[in-house]
Amino acid sequence: MNKVVANAQEAIQGIEDNMTLMLGGFGLCGIPENAISALVQAGMKNLTCISNNAGVDDFGIGLMLQQRQVKKMISSYVGENAEFERQLLSGELEVDLVPQGTLAERIRAGGAGIPAFYTPTGYGTEVAEGKECREFDGRMYVMEMALSADFALVKAWKGDKHGNLVFKGTARNFNPMMAKAGKITVVEVEQLLEPGELHPNEIHVPGVYVQRIFQGVDYEKRIEQRTVRQA
């Protein structure tokens, strides 16, 4: 049994045109930088990308947009970049906007074998159009469906060779649910450890969900809003 692959190029083997991918991260925090670079290099097209955001013009998923690799984005908040807006307005790019909590829960459901669930979010708004709505205990709810993906591209802080993962700070965000919802889950880590180096009690995502793991390199970790106070 060996889940460890040498690098991002090897890790993304099998990703093809027209596939659906999940990409972890919130803004540029906790995004799979290495996997994105490898995707840009490999050049597959017509991808559907599920990710909370769509990067900025020259970083994150923005790099894939520049190469016109993305057919459709499923996100809660987009448009921090001009190329995205241009493609959207010209009709080259499709966007499905999903409330952030519903997006997180739909991905969680995808990994957890729950095909659908009810949420109060979006009832009475455009988001509920065409969806089944029903009352429970006097309140109205919208039925939302699970999301899954051919590949999930995840970034963790530490990971061991069995695929057990630990995240750092708010770089956790969508990564744990996506790790569980990918048919094949590819994880890049800052520290690749031996099994046993992580305490069983501190693991955020058990290795059972992870098919491939590799030691990431050259993390830029770009900051969108660098806000500081005087010491």
Next chain:
Amino acid sequence: MNKVVANAQEAIQGIEDNMTLMLGGFGLCGIPENAISALVQAGMKNLTCISNNAGVDDFGIGLMLQQRQVKKMISSYVGENAEFERQLLSGELEVDLVPQGTLAERIRAGGAGIPAFYTPTGYGTEVAEGKECREFDGRMYVMEMALSADFALVKAWKGDKHGNLVFKGTARNFNPMMAKAGKITVVEVEQLLEPGELHPNEIHVPGVYVQRIFQGVDYEKRIEQRTVRQA
């Protein structure tokens, strides 16, 4: 703001006859021993208890059964004790048996604001009788409803005064979901710490779900099946 109470007696203030309680634990592992003792002493009756199991004759929820405090159990596996069986067969006690994964997910839903969800578990069996079943993507699923409780009684290993919790070993089990599904969540811990003593990244249950916390005493931690091998 003070969530810390002196002891179990103080912690269970407000629990009254006819209320619904959740009690953490799997078998006798991770049960709220102190809170159960206090309930037995206080003597409230006609309680509905949601707990994966019902203890043994002289420990855990078994102690409450001896005092005839329980009207109904909602569990996945019961009957490790004779008094339970006697009350069940005589009609003094009602039992609602729920598949373990469905029980865990219903409690999780109760804390997460999801009123109902679909699961494949139990489709075509007695468990699905009277419930809505429907097809998603060629498979049949059962609609299950969220569970919540007036009080959740939870046992954690370490907890800080803001209610942040860490569990140990398999004593985690149902405790985290129950902590989130109680209208009032009462937690007993082996180690009560100052805020900041737990690293933000290692916390299993954030304090927002916890209303009361106390330092537990005299943990017996009885073992049901003591299995050992030769050194």
Next chain:
Amino acid sequence: MALDKYGIAQRIAQELQDGYYVNLGIGIPTLVANYIPENMQVFLQSENGLLGMGPFPTEENVDADLINAGKQTVTTLAGASLFSSAESFEMIRGGHIDLTVLGAMEVAQNGDIANWKIPGKMVKGMGGAMDLVASAKNIIVAMRHTNRKGESKLLPSCSLPLTGLGCIKKVVTDLGVFEIKENAFHLLERAPGVSVQEIREKTAGALVASDDCPEMKLA
């Protein structure tokens, strides 16, 4: 004189209670954090996975892996916790957050809110706003009373696509504090020096306001 954005934030801070768990939206709501009374413990939630958010970091403490929902670098306070986005919205959807403060483009007298989409303009998305308004027990809208054209943002009904239905109970604007009930905006307090007459003129929705409405007190 009408409040500036700091005044609005300061007034909203008076709604805080000791031990509250609070989600502050981007913009004016974020400023509320600057006015938390010294003797009060309030826990700020950021929906990207942080409870117990602290102030901005000093230059040497900047950590790219620790940001808030506005993508700003932040810090954690003692007793903070970190978690996934799913867990974060369990907290929100499950009603565990005591107070949510967010901005709006329009609020209607029945409590409807619109704050995510303007037809004809590039739509950036609702982020977590729809979850927050659908779930919170206690939501305060922080906004200017009128838009850039001088038109009232307190309306008989929203004209923009909705974010949530009948969910807003309280609005704090530069002109006053309003409770929404019985299909009307009820004026609770005037901003210092603002007349009930001015508020009447600038409120398009049904307004219930008494001429002796008290003036708000800001420290």
Next chain:
Amino acid sequence: MALDKYGIAQRIAQELQDGYYVNLGIGIPTLVANYIPENMQVFLQSENGLLGMGPFPTEENVDADLINAGKQTVTTLAGASLFSSAESFEMIRGGHIDLTVLGAMEVAQNGDIANWKIPGKMVKGMGGAMDLVASAKNIIVAMRHTNRKGESKLLPSCSLPLTGLGCIKKVVTDLGVFEIKENAFHLLERAPGVSVQEIREKTAGALVASDDCPEMKLA
């Protein structure tokens, strides 16, 4: 000669593959852990919240806070993880477990299974069995071929209340290995020294068996 429970477990262990995540039920299935090939890495899941379960502890390592789903004290191996019951059944329901082995009272030729309730007897509950059979991609039933009265447990249809519908693909009994497909039990292997004739006599459900069915090989 028919297999004993150890033989059944030993045969089932031949179904394991390197890197498999496996849930072993109480009883005969638990014994499978004793026959995992040395050169193979298999991760045992216990549905009360443990992945990477190790052997029973030595006397001095007994920990009341570390048990398996049978409530026995256990240990963890390097690379183990601990989690909640909800997370545990996310794994199970989400189809992330490669193999589930569990016992049964009855299995039907259409793959139905009954293993939790006997009418008229005290019902202890289904525990995690219904979730496991509804969710696993790959389920093996480990059981005696006949009950205490000598009646076949491989049936045309189950008479007891069901645990799951059409979910069993393979059965290993003391008499042989059976694949369930096309509404019949297909005999793949005989237990050492057991005749196809004996299996025919003791199988009430539709059986597809060739007279030259191979004998199973146990190391």
